[in-house]
Amino acid sequence: SYVLTQPPSVSVAPGQTAKITCGGNNIGSKSVHWYQQKPGQAPVLVVFDDSDRPSAIPERFSGSKSGNTATLTLSRVEAGDEADYYCQVWDRSSDPSYVFGTGTKVTVL
């Protein structure tokens, strides 16, 4: 099955910028989506199709992709951004066809 790799943890001071990477073979050909999950809560979609944002998500959340790596950038980080973040792709030739990354814990210092 398809594999998506994320760093286990990222630490960032309030007001600074955090970047979370997601690597996968030929990820450039796939649409990458990102979810935020706070403890005890369901995941929430924060970026879809590499760089689009649902209407309720602040502009501080942005997505990009280059080569074999997708990146979620959290600008002007706030304490409320502390959460687990997962990338996800759909790969029709894989089973399961919906694949999640290993997850990154963002800690706000």
Add this chain to the structure above:
Amino acid sequence: QVQLVQSGAEMKKPGASVNVSCKASGYAFNTYNINWLRQAPGQRPEWMGWINPNSGDTKFSQTFQGRITVTRDTSANTAYMELTRLTSDDTAVYYCARGGIVELAVNWFDPWGHGTLVIVSS
């Protein structure tokens, strides 16, 4: 607003089955797939399968093939997931989530239900 409301927590013994329901509101139920995912403690989410509420068509991960059944009641805007032959490895929070009917176009999950904790223990 779009909302998915799931049934309550369950405790099951090994070998038993569990049924989880997911009631949708705030949108046309027939126009989006309902996906089922689960998340074991400390793990990433894992996709289990989906149902097209309009046609009743289903698709499942091979991991769950033969153990999972997903149905829907369009009159109640509700989808149901049954998982059989439970083991302790099935202990997890089970989520339903709205996804696209045309996977090539919409292959993300939004929103998710609040989750249903299923504990399998003797």
